[in-house]
Amino acid sequence: MKRLILYISLLATATSCSKFTDINKHTLNIYSNEQIASLDPALITDRYSIIVVNNIYEGLYGYHYLKHTIIPVLADGFPEQESELSYKIRLRQGIFFADDPCFKSTNGKGRELVAEDFVYSIKRLLASKNSKDIVANIDAVDKYTIQIELKKPSSFFPDVFTLPNTFIVPKEAVEYYSNNFSKHPVGTGPYKLGENKNENEYVLIKNSNYHHGVYPSSGEADDAKKGLTKYAGKNLPLVDRVVIKIITDEKERWNSFKEGKIDIVTLDKDSYFDAFPVGEKFSEKLAKKGIKVHKITELDVKYIGFNMSDKIVGKNKYLRQAISLAYDGYKHASLFFNNEAVVANWIIPPRLFGYDPSYENPYRRQSLRKAKELLAKAGYPNGKGLPTLTLCTLDSTAAKQIGEFFAKSLKEIGINIKLVPYDFPSLLKEMNSRKGYQLATLQWRADLPFAEDFLRILYGKAMSPGPNRTLFNNKQYNDLYEKVLTMKDSPEKLQYLNKMRDIAVEECPLIPLVVPYRIVLTQPYVKNYKPAPLDDYDPKYIEIDK
DSSP, X not given: OHHHHHHHHHHHHHHHHHHHHHHHHTEEEEEESSOOOOOOGGGOOSHHHHHHHHHHOOOSEEEOTTTOOEEESSBSSSOEESSSSEEEEEBOSSOBOOOOTTOGGGTTXXXXXOHHHHHHHHHHHHHHTOSOOOEEEEEEEETTEEEEEESSOOTTTTGGGGSGGGOOOOHHHXXXXXXXXXXXXXXXXXXXXXXXXXXXXXXXXXXXXXXXOBOOSOOSTTTTTTTTTTTXXXXXOSSSEEEEEEOOOHHHHHHHHHTTSSXXXXXXXXXXXXXXXXXXXXXXXXXXXTOEEEEEEOSEEEEEEEOTTSTTTTTOHHHHHHHHHHSOHHHHHHHHHTTOEEEOSSSSOTTSTTOOTTOOOTTTSOOHHHHHHHHHHTTOGGGTTOOOEEEEEESSHHHHHHHHHHHHHHHTTTOOEEEEEEOXXXXXXXXXXXXXXXXXXXXXXXXXXXXXXXXXXXXXXGXXXXXXXXXXXXXXXXXXXXXXTTOOSOHHHHHHHHHHHHHHHHHOOEEEEEEEEEEEXXXXXXXXXXXXXXXXXXXXXXXXXX
């Protein structure tokens, strides 16, 4: 009898361990650098919230995981053009929202997505003033068909419907949760929100109503050789849970990765030297563990923006030009990106139409002599009479180091800089207020793979809370921008892009710094990871094999 009890006890213990191991095996542990500002697609203005929203909601279109080309997601094919400005888009049938108490008519069961849901979501987005407003009218023709009328031809239609802001939300959820809707997401995506631990950890669990995603069967030239097509045709998502931890400290992120607490990490300045201790040679210790290295040029530009509404920096272009000339972009790339970055000559990054590697920005090759001449021309010889200027930064270690080096550089021409650190939501709030700051360390990561997406950060009609954080507003620039929005890539369009560049460079509303490479490490048990130009990765395609 004692043996039987012992056997049952051991069996129970083994079963318990098996379940625990199984849960860990199918959990992907990742992180966000900053706090999540909102889970409401219409209100997203930052890259960090997208990490969660991309897994809960979906839009009409998205990008092929391996080829990075646009593909239908909720749409049943590409738009059918009826005239120059009129299109019909048909929805896939049989796609359901996740189960949620907001669906009272179905006793909490998620109902089917229909055309009216898309119409409601887009009209709600347009009302929020947080959109690329290219739509003149939108209607539901029938249960599964949408009619869209554009205001004018658009260079990024239908790509605009890949943006998280255009993801589809159910009206019932918006009304049911009211002011708390941003914390209660309800979508058609592969996951739904499981837990939120004091906004420091988000747990996503499989959405049982998600049945319309499969792993792609083909990719780019060497994807099959790399094993990236091994799971071809398998139903998504591959892992049961995704845990997103908020880790704002760089050292903590790196230690968490080395300890196996997170599965994927993007290297920063300090962790780079730990991973690549001798030049560009990868750490033997990490290599022996099976850690894999991935590298891609980001569609991302880091810059310092001036508040063009400020009575000091905003009204004096010679002052802005002097500041730009005083700061060394090459030292910035070396000190803070370990030279794993392209020194930016303008805001259009490599890989996009309109990028010119031979262009020389007259205010970006450091020259203290010229900077002092322009400072005197601005009315502040050697900085005399100029009050201390404020630079808003994130409160991370790296951001503070950048701010301190910037302040040290400006001191050389007689300009004093005071750093004002913020957490990310607070920095967004400060930018959206359109006042109270003079300079800020900023970045723009592409929403869409077009030059226009970067040029929009200086478009007068896209001021905060839109992407134009500098509040730059130049009529000639705006008119040219509106022209290129209607044009496909061509020599004529390139001429317009260059004119816009010349206008903005002379007015100097921002200091372009670098376009970084993204260097990512993955644990040996992470399968199918492939970096993308737009997003870090899409968790539903990743498998964990421990």
